[in-house]
Amino acid sequence: MRAVDLIAKKRDGSVLSPEEIDFLVQGYTRGEIPDYQMAPFLLAVYFQGLNDEEAFALTQSMIQSGQILDLDDLPGPTGDKHSTGGVGDKVSLVLVPLVSACGLYVAKMSGRGLEHTGGTIDKLEAIPGFRTALSKEELVAQVRKIGCAIVAQTPDLAPADGKMYALRDVTATVESLPLIASSVMSKKIACGAQNILIDVKVGRGAFMKDLESAQKLARLMVEIGKKLGRRVTCVLSPMDQPLGYAVGNALEVKEAIQALCGEGPKDLIETVCDLAGELLYLGGLANSISDGVSQAAAALRQGLAAVKFQQMIEAQGGDGRVLTELWRLPQAPLRWVIPARNCGFVQSIDALKVGLAAMSLGAGRERIEDAVDLSVGVLLAKKVGERVEMEEPIATLYVRNRERIGEAQRLLEESFVIGEKPAEKRLQILGRISSLD
Ligand code: URA
Secondary structure, three states: OOHHHHHHHHHOOOOOOHHHHHHHHHHHHOOOOOHHHHHHHHHHHHHHOOOHHHHHHHHHHHHHOOOOOOOOOOOOOEEEEEEOOOOOOOHHHHHHHHHHHOOOEEEEEEOOOEOOEOOHHHHHOOOOOOOOOOOHHHHHHHHHHHOEEEEEOOOOOOHHHHHHHHHHHOOOOOOOHHHHHHHHHHHHHHOOOOEEEEEEEEOOOOOEOOHHHHHHHHHHHHHHHHHOOOEEEEEEEEOOOOOOOEEOHHHHHHHHHHHHOOOOOHHHHHHHHHHHHHHHHHOOOOOOHHHHHHHHHHHHHOOHHHHHHHHHHHHOOOOHHHHOOHHHOOOOOEEEEEEOOOOEEEEEEOHHHHHHHHHHHHHOOOOOOOOOOOOOEEEEOOOOOOEEOOOOEEEEEEEOOHHHHHHHHHHHHHHEEEEOOOOOOOOOOOEEEEOOO
């Protein structure tokens, strides 16, 4: 087999066999197939798509590029959570310790920022000393001891996804339904959990822009999970405006800590509790989704999730004092307030533009080798539905480099639509597709 023939085959719209897909995936993981061949293959998939059998074969090959964690002898049910990516999406930072405090064992492998969306691993690295690179053995030992861990992709687990994810990020090939499905599911299966919850983000700031494509992606991931013997629920949640107020790594960690301590934004808390309810139900720790939501809300209220987050930070070498001493997180040297140009009610906030504004300040990557600036980002002052007066701040930019203010301010001003009518309350959950149904 030759990679060039398989690229041409997919480019021309033919179906690849599982052996052909495996040849490409294993060859790329071993470094025998270079980026300059994998990139056009991914682009061919982006344009031509994959049928369900090809998507399943791709997922299996990516799983087989590494090992699978064995969590079966942990003393309780195992669960995992993943988001398809959003702007200001710090849900995992709150949800993982929360469900762990409710008895679910979670070994979670997360990604870095992808295009305009943030990544949990970059966010966690804003915590001084926090180690995201644990070995497989360290990961399992930590989960056994304290109940949860969040780590970056290791060379042991789904390494093909690690390499392909980084390449897709800089080759405009993220927004492909089968590539997202196989990326997410390969990571989740390799991490060994029996119960998997996926938050499929929908809207301007998400990779799935409309409900129909989000449902298609959700169905595909549930089917892949079922074939591999896992219980999977996909929840569809909106990403029209950012979740919470903070966008940018350290700013989001701060907001997540506030949520863990009972002071976070309403939309974030509501989304976290809804998702936790789903996952506790999926894992058999709750009798119904609403029972799961109540358990989660109680654990948050009682501060149990905050304690668990601190344990996780310290187990991974981080400075647990950040929970009470937020100033220990990286701070941007400059703040730049953006005033409203007119008055009225906020009708919409384009999450994509806010994500791009944060990126333009240095919160995301443009090339594989770029480092992110953990301190910079955007803190919104208003959300959809809120009243705003002329010249009142709509957001603050957290900045290192003055020269970047102009572009970020332009994007942010464009992202806000202010109008006459009070906007209605929006749903935090738009739908669900589950292997339990
Ligand atoms: N999240 C992932 O893990 N993979 C993707 O491809 C997109 C979002």
